[in-house]
Amino acid sequence: MAAIDVSGVTKQFGGVTALQNLDLTVEDGEVFGFLGPNGAGKSTTIDILLDHVRPTAGSARVFGMDAQDQSVSIRERTGVLPEGYGPLGQMTGRTHVEFALEAKGAGGDPDALLERVGITGAADRRAVDYSKGMKQRLMLAMALAGDPELLILDEPTTGLDPNGARTMRKIVQEEADRGATVFFSSHILEQVEAVCDRVGILNQGHLAAVDTIDGLREAAGATGQVRVTMDAVPDGLIETIEGLDGVNSVSITDGTLVAGCENPAKGAVVHRCYEAGTVEDVETSEASLEDLFVSYTGGGA
Numbered sequence: 001m002a003a004i005d006v007s008g009v010t011k012q013f014g015g016v017t018a019l020q021n022l023d024l025t026v027e028d029g030e031v032f033g034f035l036g037p038n039g040a041g042k043s044t045t046i047d048i049l050l051d052h053v054r055p056t057a058g059s060a061r062v063f064g065m066d067a068q069d070q071s072v073s074i075r076e077r078t079g080v081l082p083e084g085y086g087p088l089g090q091m092t093g094r095t096h097v098e099f100a101l102e103a104k105g106a107g108g109d110p111d112a113l114l115e116r117v118g119i120t121g122a123a124d125r126r127a128v129d130y131s132k133g134m135k136q137r138l139m140l141a142m143a144l145a146g147d148p149e150l151l152i153l154d155e156p157t158t159g160l161d162p163n164g165a166r167t168m169r170k171i172v173q174e175e176a177d178r179g180a181t182v183f184f185s186s187h188i189l190e191q192v193e194a195v196c197d198r199v200g201i202l203n204q205g206h207l208a209a210v211d212t213i214d215g216l217r218e219a220a221g222a223t224g225q226v227r228v229t230m231d232a233v234p235d236g237l238i239e240t241i242e243g244l245d246g247v248n249s250v251s252i253t254d255g256t257l258v259a260g261c262e263n264p265a266k267g268a269v270v271h272r273c274y275e276a277g278t279v280e281d282v283e284t285s286e287a288s289l290e291d292l293f294v295s296y297t298g299g300g301a
């Protein structure tokens with residue numbers, strides 16, 4: 001059974017259409033990255049899954065249960081890291097985690113969770129006084145309370161330093177290894193690329209694409225680069241390479257020939273360079289997730 005199943009969901013806020021007939025399925029045990037430019041509808045989707053917002057049309061199911069009718073049962077099995085820093089109060093970090101465990105009806109050691117997110121040293125301080133990154137780490141510890149079957153993380157790396165971002169990735173991986181489903185929205189594309197099985201790209205309330213990252217690259221015919229360093233770039237070589245199928249751009253940068261091209265054309269570019277002169281070095285690179293994001297969202301990020 002799918003962990004998340006959104007079917008034909010439209011959400012209108014007055015005259016603004018936040019989601020337009022959205023279909024989205026996240027399989028049980030999957031790590032799913034939810035990407036999209038500002039205002040694409042990511043938080044609205046999450047709010048609908050948690051019944052903070054009701055769809056104008058369509059339905060959302062979590063663990064096969066209706067998000068509106070069975071929201072209490074869904075939340076018992078779900079850990080949520082909300083956007084922003086959530087409702088943190090005067091209590092200590094440890095007390096917040098104790099409450100989160102209690103709310104889940106779960107046992108467990110609050111200190112172990114605080115250690116997992118790297119804020120053991122601040123356990124006895126008031127959460128309201130934490131720095132942004134510490135608050136984010138605390139919210140993550142609370143989301144992890146009770147080993148939920150589903151983790152919904154809205155922009156989880158907001159405010160985190162590079163160590164915190166690495167901790168987040170590690171925790172997502174550990175949760176997936178334990179069998180949890182992880183659904184997270186992010187603008188940090190490298191984070192998504194590092195941990196996700198599949199990615200959905202939302203644009204203006206529509207799912208513009210959903211696939212593995214390799215699948216997205218293929219479907220977009222996305223261009224990578226091949227960089228060929230030669231002892232000298234012979235006359236006419238640029239024009240020859242520009243004429244090859246699948247080559248979109250050719251330039252010379254610091255004596256290196258740089259061709260932007262689809263993957264299948266890379267071999268032909270290198271071959272022509274070997275034919276034309278002395279090749280000293282060849283490097284290739286894939287389209288980055290950022291390139292894909294721009295190609296699917298029209299650069300609206």
Ligand SMILES: Nc1ncnc2c1ncn2[C@@H]1O[C@H](COP(=O)(O)OP(=O)(O)OP(=O)(O)O)[C@@H](O)[C@H]1O
Pocket residue numbers: 013014016017018036037038039040041042043044045
């Ligand atoms: N309560 C609301 N009232 C009116 N409009 C809203 C409300 N909530 C969201 N919207 C609108 O719905 C659209 C989608 O917003 P949403 O917050 O879901 O986007 P997002 O993809 O999460 O963006 P971001 O990456 O900036 O957080 C936006 O145009 C937003 O202004």
